[in-house]
Amino acid sequence: MHVVGVDAGGTKTRAVLADRNGAVLDESVRGPGNPSGGKENRAVEAIAGAVLDVLGTVGEADGICVGTAGIASLAPVSHRMFTALLADRTGTDRVLAVPDPVIAFAAGTRAENGSVLIAGTGAVAMRVAARRTIASRADGYGWQLGDEGGGQWIGREAVRRVLEHLDGHRRGGPLTERVLADMGFAEAPSSGEVVALCMSHAPTWPARFARIVVEEAADPASEEILEAAAERLVATARKVTAPDEPLVLAGSLLSEKTPLAEAVHDLLEADLPGTRVLTxxxxxxxxVALALEEFGSA
Known part of the structure; x- marks a missing residue:
């Protein structure tokens, strides 16, 4: 028996071939696989291409599970069409397409019900019911309206503190120095030059500085940002986390042992005592786990 698990995101699609025990046998990475915004065909090509890559040695799969952010924004009829296109392109009608928080939740627990808090470039919390269904959500509203505590939010706060330093309202430090160096300034610029540089890039460009904030966690400015980010993330998680159900932490900022992840753990222990927090x-x-659960008896 062989199944394929797919994580299809806005920048890349990762597919893995696994056996009945979940052991990974092959892997492929293709381009963006998010179908939202009228990009269903492009997403299908990326996902199907990655799936067919890993099926090269075995020929076919007993089941495929695809997790993608864009699936939650599709109308039911578009969801069915998207799944049908994937089935046609991959040569199997055993395709399960679910929102990416569902696979993130399944990557942290085998529980039927619970919640997941994801912090990467953005930030969102969702409650998952019966392993497949999004029962409720909090935040995940994008850089303009929310995603509080995520990488974009953290990076923007870092740039704001740099601007305050350049205008003489805040003392600088390692965080300021590294952000300016990463921006490419050899000498101290004016705040206007920094604003102009940021405006010349995509709106999510400041998310690149979240890594520096985490690495310079001892800097008072970074410490301030991370504390505020943790508070916002926990407030988001609190809105969807039910008593006696697990909470899974996921995303690049929470799935590794970072100062932010540690701060979130500490706050969760205080705010949601008794909640089992998993990573x-x-x-x-x-x-892969959901594909085995769904198609294991196929």
Whole structure:
């Protein structure tokens, strides 16, 4: 028996071939696989291409589970069409397409019900019911309206503190120095030059500085940002987390042992005592687990 798990994101699609025990046998990475915004065909090509890559040695799969952010924004008829296109392109009608928080949740627990808090470039919390269904959500509203505590939010706060330093309202430090160096300034610029540089890039560009904030966690400015980010993330998780159900932490900022993840753990212990807090492995592992659960008796 062989199944394929797929984590299809806005920048890349990762597919893995696994056996009945979940052991990974092959892997492929293709381009963006998010079908939202009228990009269903492009997403299908990326996902199907990655799936067919890993099926090269075995020929066919007993089941495929695809987790992608865009599936939650599709109308039911578009969801069915998307799944049908994947089935046609991959040569199997055993395709399960679910929102990416579902595979993130499955990558952290085998529980039927619970919640997942994801912090990467953005930030969102969702309650998962019966392993497949999104029962409720909090935040995940994008860089303009929310995603509080995520990488974009953290990076923007870092740039704001740099601007305050350049205008003489805040003392600088390692965080300021590294952000300016990463921006490419050899000498101290004006705040206007920094604003102009940021405006010349995509709106999510400041998310690149979240890594520096985490690495310079001892800097008072970074400490301030991370504390505020943790508070916002926990407030988001609190809105969807039910008593006696597990909470899975996922996303690049929470799935590793970072100062932010530690701060979130500490706040959760205080705010949601008794909640079992777990950490997800790679989301594609959750897609494999769901494929085995769904199609294991095929």
């Amino acid at each position: 997800a492995s790679a989301p594609v592992d959750g897609a």
